[in-house]
Amino acid sequence: MKNGMKNGILKSLLRLLQNRNKAEAPPPVPAASPRGISSKLAANLQRFRAEFGNSSDLVTREMRFGGAEGPRIALVYLDGLTDMKALMQSLAGEAAPGVRERKSARQWLDHLKQTAIAAGEIKEAGVWGDVVLAVLSGETAMFVDGCADVLTIGTQGGDRRNVEEPNTQSVIRGPREGFTETLRTNTAMVRRKIRDVRVRTEAMRIGRVTQTDVAIMYVQGLAADNILAEVHARLNRIDTDGILESGYIEEFIQDGKYSPFPTVFSTERPDTIAAGLLEGRVAVFVDGTPFVLLVPALFTQFYQAPEDYYQRADFSTLLRLLRFVCFMIALLAPSVYIAVTTFHQELLPTPLLIGLAGQREGVPFPAFIEAVMMEIMFEILREGGVRMPKTIGQSVSIVGTLVIGQAAVEAGLVSPAMVIVVAITAISNFVIPAFNMAISLRMLRFLFMAVAASFGLFGVVICLIGLVLHLCSLKSFGVPYLAPFAPLQLNDQKDSLFRLPAWMLRTRPRSLQDRNVYRQPPKGKAP
Amino acid sequence: MFSAVALVLLTGCWNRRELNELAIAAALGIDKSESGLKLSVQVINPGEIADRKGAGKQPPVVTFEAEGRTFMEALHRLTTEMPRRIYLAHLRMVIIGEEMARSGIGKALDALSRYYEVRTDYYVVVARGQTAAHILETLTSLEKIPANSMNTSLDISEKAWAATGKTTLNDLISGIHNIGRSAVMSGITLDGNPADGPEMNRFQSTKPPVILRYSGIGAMKGDKLAGWLSETESKGFRFAKGNLTNTGLVVPCPAGGYADVELVRMNSKVKGKVAGGSPAGSVTIRVEGMLTEVSCDIDVMKRKTISRLEREIEDEIEEAVHAAVRRSQDDLRSDVIGFGEAIHRANPKAWRNLKRNWPQAFRKMKVDVNVDMKIRRIGTVNEPAAKKTEE
Numbered sequence: 072m073k074n075g076m077k078n079g080i081l082k083s084l085l086r087l088l089q090n091r092n093k094a095e096a097p098p099p100v101p102a103a104s105p106r107g108i109s110s111k112l113a114a115n116l117q118r119f120r121a122e123f124g125n126s127s128d129l130v131t132r133e134m135r136f137g138g139a140e141g142p143r144i145a146l147v148y149l150d151g152l153t154d155m156k157a158l159m160q161s162l163a164g165e166a167a168p169g170v171r172e173r174k175s176a177r178q179w180l181d182h183l184k185q186t187a188i189a190a191g192e193i194k195e196a197g198v199w200g201d202v203v204l205a206v207l208s209g210e211t212a213m214f215v216d217g218c219a220d221v222l223t224i225g226t227q228g229g230d231r232r233n234v235e236e237p238n239t240q241s242v243i244r245g246p247r248e249g250f251t252e253t254l255r256t257n258t259a260m261v262r263r264k265i266r267d268v269r270v271r272t273e274a275m276r277i278g279r280v281t282q283t284d285v286a287i288m289y290v291q292g293l294a295a296d297n298i299l300a301e302v303h304a305r306l307n308r309i310d311t312d313g314i315l316e317s318g319y320i321e322e323f324i325q326d327g328k329y330s331p332f333p334t335v336f337s338t339e340r341p342d343t344i345a346a347g348l349l350e351g352r353v354a355v356f357v358d359g360t361p362f363v364l365l366v367p368a369l370f371t372q373f374y375q376a377p378e379d380y381y382q383r384a385d386f387s388t389l390l391r392l393l394r395f396v397c398f399m400i401a402l403l404a405p406s407v408y409i410a411v412t413t414f415h416q417e418l419l420p421t422p423l424l425i426g427l428a429g430q431r432e433g434v435p436f437p438a439f440i441e442a443v444m445m446e447i448m449f450e451i452l453r454e455g456g457v458r459m460p461k462t463i464g465q466s467v468s469i470v471g472t473l474v475i476g477q478a479a480v481e482a483g484l485v486s487p488a489m490v491i492v493v494a495i496t497a498i499s500n501f502v503i504p505a506f507n508m509a510i511s512l513r514m515l516r517f518l519f520m521a522v523a524a525s526f527g528l529f530g531v532v533i534c535l536i537g538l539v540l541h542l543c544s545l546k547s548f549g550v551p552y553l554a555p556f557a558p559l560q561l562n563d564q565k566d567s568l569f570r571l572p573a574w575m576l577r578t579r580p581r582s583l584q585d586r587n588v589y590r591q592p593p594k595g596k597a598p
Numbered sequence: 599m600f601s602a603v604a605l606v607l608l609t610g611c612w613n614r615r616e617l618n619e620l621a622i623a624a625a626l627g628i629d630k631s632e633s634g635l636k637l638s639v640q641v642i643n644p645g646e647i648a649d650r651k652g653a654g655k656q657p658p659v660v661t662f663e664a665e666g667r668t669f670m671e672a673l674h675r676l677t678t679e680m681p682r683r684i685y686l687a688h689l690r691m692v693i694i695g696e697e698m699a700r701s702g703i704g705k706a707l708d709a710l711s712r713y714y715e716v717r718t719d720y721y722v723v724v725a726r727g728q729t730a731a732h733i734l735e736t737l738t739s740l741e742k743i744p745a746n747s748m749n750t751s752l753d754i755s756e757k758a759w760a761a762t763g764k765t766t767l768n769d770l771i772s773g774i775h776n777i778g779r780s781a782v783m784s785g786i787t788l789d790g791n792p793a794d795g796p797e798m799n800r801f802q803s804t805k806p807p808v809i810l811r812y813s814g815i816g817a818m819k820g821d822k823l824a825g826w827l828s829e830t831e832s833k834g835f836r837f838a839k840g841n842l843t844n845t846g847l848v849v850p851c852p853a854g855g856y857a858d859v860e861l862v863r864m865n866s867k868v869k870g871k872v873a874g875g876s877p878a879g880s881v882t883i884r885v886e887g888m889l890t891e892v893s894c895d896i897d898v899m900k901r902k903t904i905s906r907l908e909r910e911i912e913d914e915i916e917e918a919v920h921a922a923v924r925r926s927q928d929d930l931r932s933d934v935i936g937f938g939e940a941i942h943r944a945n946p947k948a949w950r951n952l953k954r955n956w957p958q959a960f961r962k963m964k965v966d967v968n969v970d971m972k973i974r975r976i977g978t979v980n981e982p983a984a985k986k987t988e989e
Contacts, residue, residue: 413614417687417717421746424622424688428644431618438616527614 108199110176112145112216119147122203129206136162136187136215142179143216152209154228161189176217183213184222192225204282227255234260237339237361239506242378249339254284254358257341261288261354264345269293275306277320281313284358285320288344293351295584298367301548302353317357317364324355324366327545327552331511334547336368343377349590351583353548367547367583369554371567373508374398384572391570397499401512404496405442406523406531408489412438414527430486439524441485445493446517448475453497554582617644621682624659624745627730628706629695631665635706637672638663638731639684640745647742657798658742661734669709686713689720690745692767693730693786696823704774704821711767718767721752724816724823726785728792736788736795739806748810752784755812760845761832762812774821777956778938778949781818782835785826787811819932827934831925834918838881838935840866846890849910855894857907859887862974870941872948877959879937880966881919885911888975892982899980904973912969919967933960 109115116131123129133145148155184193196202202212202221209227234256237249250257258272269291276282287302305324314320317337326334338344339361344354347365355364374394379387411418412427419427434441452471476494479485496516503509515538522530545552555563563580565571578588627638639662646658662679666672676684692710694703710716725733734744741747755762762784773781788795790808815832817824827835836842847859866883889898889907896903926934938956942949952959 412617416615416617416620416685417715421622421624421688421690424617425642425644425647425743428617428620428622428642429647431616432645434618437614524614 106198106200108197108202108219108221110217110219112143112214115214115221116145116147118199119203119206134162136179136183142176144179144183145214145216146211147206147214148211148226149206149209151229153211153226155211155226157189158211158224158226161187176215177220180215180218180220180222183215188213188222188224190224190226194223196221196223207282208284231256240338240340240343240377240504242376242381244381245378246340246342248341250341250361250363252359252361254286254356257356257361257363258286258288260341261344261348264341265290265348270348277306277309277311278314279310279312281315283314285314286356288348288354288356290348290351292587293349293579293584294353295351295586298351298548298550298583299353302355302366306355314357316360317355317362320355320357321364324364326547330541330545331514332370332542332545332552333373333505333507333511334366334368334545334552336365336372336505337362337507338365339363340377346377346380350579351587367550369547369550369582370542370552371555373505374503375570376504379570380573384570387570391568394502394504395568397502398512400499401496401503401509402516403519403531403535404492404499405446405516406519407528408492409438409442409520410523410528410531413524427486427488430488433483434486435484437524438489439520441489442493442520443517445476445479445485445489446496446520448479449493449497450513550582555580615683615685619682620685621680622685622688624689624743625691625693625734625748626686626689626710627693627695627725627734628669628698628703629729629731630698630701633665634667635669635672635698636663636665636731637669637676638734639676640734640743641680641684642743657737657796659737659744661731661796663731669706670713673709686716689716690743690749691720692722693725693733693748694722694783695725695730696727696785698730699724699783699816699818699823702821703770707767707771707774707821711771720766721749721764721784722767722770723748723752723765723784723786723812726787726813726816726826728787732792732795733786733788733810736792736808736810737798738810744810748786751810752812757843758845760836760842761814761829763815763832763836763839770818773818776939777953778933778940778942779936780820780824780932780934782827782934783816783818783823784812785814785816787813817926817930817932817934819930824930824932827922827925827930830918831922834915834920834922835926835934837864837883837915838866838868838919838922840864840868840883847887847911847914849907849914851892851894851896852906853895856891857889857894857896858891859907859911859973860890861885861887868936868940870937870939870944872941872945872952877937877941877948877952877963878965879935879940879963880968881923881935883915883919883967883969885915885969885971886974887911887971889973889977895982898976898982904976908971908973911971915969915971916967919969920965923965923967927961927963931957931961933957937963937965 109118112133116133119131120129128150129147130150131145131147133143135141136144146155146158180195184195194205196205196212197220202223205223206212209229211224211226213222213224215222231253232251234248234251236247248260250260262270262272267290271289271291273287275285275287277285285306287306289299302324306320309320309323311319311323321333321335321337322328324335336347344363344365348354352365352367355366357364374391376390379391382390412431416424431438436444452475455471476490480487480490500509500512503512519531519534522534526533542553543551543557551558554560555567560580560582562578563582566576566580574591577591577593579590581588621641622644623639624642625640627640629636629638640659641662643656643658643660646656662676664672664675664679666675673684694706698706711718736744738744738747741750752762752764756764763782765781765783770781770783773779788808788810790806792808794808814826814829815835816826833845836845842861842864845861847861848856849859851857863886864884866881868879868881870877870879872878892898896907898904923935926932933956938949938953938960941952
């Protein structure tokens with residue numbers, strides 16, 4: 072008895088495991104459903120309702136087209152995804168006298184397709200699966216009684232977010248529009264910026280369940296063939312049930328899967344994407360998110376803001392240098408502080424040493440614990456600030472930082488110098504324009520702190536060397552991550568650490584492609 | 599992976615020391631004692647110096663003393679009376695008691711130059727007529743840390759006063775080994791009763807009863823202090839060495855009163871040669887200066903007056919250098935200016951014979967001194983204030 076029960080449990084567990092291993096099948100489409108479409112209207116509608124499980128947002132509207140003698144037709148669409156106003160207007164009312172003579176269902180279908188319906192995009196479908204997918208994407212399926220072909224009409228619409236100023240990567244000077252959740256709106260925004268037939272958009276669907284629209288955009292002739300082929304190959308390789316954000320795709324297609332550094336650039340800004348396309352990069356749009364991916368992504372790109380090109384060149388250059396300084400601070404400040412105060416006191420000027428030593432009087436923890444404590448405290452505050460409602464988030468995080476920082480010093484838990492170090496580190500981290508690059512620095516900082524606490528500056532330097540080696544080994548879609556520094560590309564230096572004036576930026580980055588490099592006529596040649 | 603993590607965590611943080619586990623030594627004093635030497639150390643009390651609110655209750659520095667047969671033994675014995683580990687990398691001053699200095703400092707300096715933690719950028723001075731311990735116990739005003747006060751005071755007075763000179767450990771050690779150029783050290787002394795030095799209460803007064811003061815330059819012979827140069831001799835010595843920048847010089851005016859000239863630029867050359875088997879030396883000094891004070895009745899607008907002043911100054915400097923040379927030849931018998939080295943450079947072959955009995959040869963050596971002085975500026979007024987009031 073007991074044994075039998077045990078066996079039963081084991082078996083069911085085993086079955087569960089096996090089920091998990093199997094790829095999850097798309098939802099309840101009956102396995103035996105025929106591919107074809109019945110010519111009977113009622114049967115088709117019946118089948119539709121059955122497959123959607125009588126979902127309340129599925130609308131099946133039967134009507135007679137062109138008055139009493141017209142054919143019986145039915146519209147099937149998902150309420151909320153569609154904009155039916157224009158379609159309904161063109162279907163209402165009597166058909167013109169000459170039209171009434173058409174008798175066969177096929178003829179009616181052709182008439183509807185070619186003349187009667189006022190819609191931009193009408194396709195004919197003969198396979199059941201295509202029709203279902205069209206309805207799921209917001210199109211309207213039109214059945215004509217007695218005909219086994221179906222019209223799918225492009226009625227996508229419904230409520231969508233308007234184009235707004237992006238929340239991330241805001242600028243002082245520059246366009247204020249940001250991408251929305253709608254793929255078509257997003258591609259249009261980029262197309263509006265580059266009016267050239269060579270801008271190509273390739274559509275594909277990824278996600279077995281979500282069937283998410285993904286579009287690849289590039290400029291023909293500027294994007295290198297091998298990069299383009301690589302993007303296609305990697306996107307085609309994705310086999311998953313759902314893509315809900317471009318982050319899913321990013322993780323599937325990025326190089327260096329275990330590297331803390333991002334090798335795919337993402338942005339909310341159409342101008343950044345347009346600039347990227349002109350440099351020969353490839354953009355990947357994903358429906359349902361305002362974040363568009365841009366590949367190949369190089370290390371320097373994450374330290375460049377779109378505004379660099381809208382402000383004066385000298386100022387932009389200074390800002391870029393400042394960002395690299397901040398990069399070093401964000402990465403190294405706490406670890407260098409730990410190393411110097413616990414191993415290399417002789418490096419400090421005497422008055423500074425005395426000052427620091429005085430502050431550390433009565434602090435109960437070693438400098439490393441102190442630093443880790445404050446860093447974690449700050450990370451908690453920041454994470455709390457992000458998740459909180461926008462209206463209170465910012466004030467709470469500022470107050471939290473101030474109060475906790477001040478209180479911790481007064482309680483003698485940390486030294487004031489440590490608060491300064493943590494604060495400058497945090498602020499430097501915010502200077503980095505790309506959030507995903509800032510995250511990787513946040514993570515690496517703790518590693519550096521641990522190494523500094525055990526080995527001092529020696530350890531920090533060894534770790535830095537390791538970091539540089541790692542960066543050198545990274546590639547993004549075949550392009551070395553540290554280009555144009557390693558390998559050195561002298562011509563590209565004009566727009567990496569420095570930003571030379573626009574009239575000096577004659578060529579496109581050669582690290583990406585070298586077929587079509589001239590943006591402006593080469594020196595000495597008339598335009 | 600595991601071993602990599604273990605590697606990091608199991609190092610035990612070798613050599614790690616938190617700031618608040620350190621006793622930062624600002625100055626060391628070395629005195630002679632029966633057992634060998636007595637080490638006194640001036641340790642900074644960082645809480646007292648960095649903390650603005652609670653300051654003033656405790657002295658900014660604390661001194662500890664220990665005896666030992668060797669320097670390091672005394673240093674290690676100090677740990678028996680201190681709660682923290684002595685940290686020597688930020689040493690500003692090393693003070694040697696006069697008694698110790700006269701009996702030889704070579705042995706004590708070896709540890710300072712050999713021990714890994716000590717840097718060599720501090721100054722070494724002699725406690726003139728005092729024990730180093732007394733000097734270290736004396737608190738200073740304005741600058742809270744006496745060692746810092748001594749350090750910066752020596753820096754400034756070396757430039758502005760000329761009768762002091764800073765000596766680092768390297769200078770000292772190379773002087774001990776170099777027979778052709780002996781080392782020198784400034785002397786430091788304290789005015790007032792040494793017993794008042796450590797008292798905090800005395801800062802209630804605007805005029806502290808005990809102050810530290812530099813006085814004179816001590817000439818070494820080998821690793822022993824041979825004697826002190828007077829103020830004029832010290833100045834002469836510094837002129838011959840030629841690294842003065844903004845020293846002032848007082849010159850008597852022809853009709854009584856004084857004028858004051860500040861040096862703007864100077865250089866000097868010490869040369870040596872061997873002529874007919876006997877050594878000879880020469881010092882050539884070029885000085886440029888500006889008039890900073892005229893407290894007598896002269897017309898500075900006249901070229902003639904200026905050149906007379908220049909000649910006065912030339913004589914003055916020449917006299918001082920001669921005094922320094924004479925003193926070092928007759929009394930101290932120590933070649934502090936470095937004629938031996940100059941001869942070595944000019945004529946290495948002759949020097950090889952000469953250096954065997956250099957102290958004797960040095961005593962008989964003739965030294966020429968040439969000074970060339972130019973006054974470049976006479977200041978922002980033309981006529982002396984004293985003259986106007988007489989009219």
